[in-house]
Structure formats: C-alpha cells, structure tokens
Amino acid sequence: MDLKGFDQPGGQAAGDTRSVKVMIAGGFGTGKTTMVRSVSDIKPLTTEETLTQASVDVDDLIGVADKTQTTVSLDFGKIGINESLVLYLFGTPGQERFWFLWNGLFKGALGAIVLVDTRRLESSFRAIEEMERQDVPFVVALNVFPDSRNYPAEEIRDALDIPEHTPVVAFDARDRASSRDVLVALIHHLRQRSAVALEPR
Numbered sequence: 001m002d003l004k005g006f007d008q009p010g011g012q013a014a015g016d017t018r019s020v021k022v023m024i025a026g027g028f029g030t031g032k033t034t035m036v037r038s039v040s041d042i043k044p045l046t047t048e049e050t051l052t053q054a055s056v057d058v059d060d061l062i063g064v065a066d067k068t069q070t071t072v073s074l075d076f077g078k079i080g081i082n083e084s085l086v087l088y089l090f091g092t093p094g095q096e097r098f099w100f101l102w103n104g105l106f107k108g109a110l111g112a113i114v115l116v117d118t119r120r121l122e123s124s125f126r127a128i129e130e131m132e133r134q135d136v137p138f139v140v141a142l143n144v145f146p147d148s149r150n151y152p153a154e155e156i157r158d159a160l161d162i163p164e165h166t167p168v169v170a171f172d173a174r175d176r177a178s179s180r181d182v183l184v185a186l187i188h189h190l191r192q193r194s195a196v197a198l199e200p201r
Contacts, residue, residue, distance in 0.1 A: 017084055021108050022186065023136070024075070024091040026115030027123025031143040031173035032091040033075050035115065039179035040077025040089065074105060079183065087183060092127075106130075111190050112138040113182055115173065118148050121159055128160060137193055139186045142170040 024032045036044050075091030090105055106112075112131055116124045131138040140162055142153070153168040162168060167185050171178040 017086060019086045019088060020110045020187075022087050022089055022183065023106060023109045023112035024089055024115065025112055025127040025130070025138075026092075027117065027120065027125075027127060029120075030115040030117045030124060032115055035113075035141075035143075035173040035179045035182075036075040036077040036089050036091045038174055038176045039079055039183065041079050042077065044075055044077040044089075046075045046091075079180065081180075081184065081187065085187070106134055106136060109136055111186050112136050113141050113186055114138050115141050115143050116156070116160070117145060118142055118151055118156065119145065121156070124160070128162070137186075137190055138166065139182060139189055140166060140168045141173075141182045142168065143173045144170055 024035055026032055033046055037046070074093070075089070077089040077091075078086065079089065080086050090109070092105055114124055114127045114131060128138075128140070130136075140156070140160065142148075142151075142156060153170070156162075157164075157166075157168050167189050169182055169185050171182050173179060
C-alpha cells in the first residue's frame, strides 16, 4: 500500500521517513491501552494503576465493573506503516478527572482514533466533542466486545451525530491486524482531507 506523501499529495523526497503523532482517545474502558499494546512495534509505555475502593465514588464503572486497572497519564507506542511512514501513538486517559491532560497530549497531533464501546455510547461523547473543538481529524472505531450487539455503522453515526465524511469502522482492539487496519483508515482519511484542501476553489 502506497501512503507516501499522504499529507502532501505532491509527493516527498525519496528515502525520507515521515513521522506522525496520532491520538488514541475514547471513554473509560473502551480499549485504548489494549489497542496500543496490540499494535505497537515496541514495548509500549503505559501508566496504568490499580483501581481502588477510593475511586468508587469518582469513576463511573457502569458497564466496566470487572475493570481493575486504568490509565492515569498516557499510553505510548510506535508502529511503522511502511518504509516511509511511522506513527507515534498516544493513548489518552478516559476518566473525567484526567481530562485536563488532553490539551497537552493533543498538541502536534495530525489525527486521532476515537474508540467507542457500543454498549456505552455516552462514554465517548466527550472525546468526540474534543476532536471537533480542537479541529483534529478523526476516525470512529467501534471496539467489538464479546457481548456487543452488531449495530450498522450508519446507526452508530446517527446516534453519535458523526459527520458523513468521518469514517466509522468496527474492529477488535486485541488483534494487531485489526488495530492496524483502523490506523490505515485514519491515514487514508487524512490523505483525502489534504487532497480536498488543496483543490482549487
């Protein structure tokens, strides 16, 4: 797959390697850390801590009662899409009490993946709003859990009020190939946006 020059459709010099910062966002328990772990070419940096009784009245555990750990700062990973494109992955914390970290994490990001658990759509509302507020291009990735219902993508698009031009894809955050496909979908989305922006008016 040729993705060279995706953000500069005119092309790039031979031998150049382009690095891109990509955010992995979403609500609490949607699979952000799992995705970074599954797809990263390097051992990912994670900042997970054990959930304790002290968080019971702070974090919303509805729908994720079995969750025992949570990201308190960020997850970091890296993947080479091809010989000329490397993605640096930054996973955001999902709980509301850590949202103040998002502004710094998003600085310099070219695009984002917003993970959605179809059993708890409302958990990702804030992440989608943040993408739109900061004007960060994004792809909505429906993480398929064992007990998830199979909703048509357009039904999810309507429920989340996602614009028609924003891709909505289903995937399994535990699977490397599936997670990589979501990242490739984001790159294609960024490339299309760049091409449209450069079209004569």
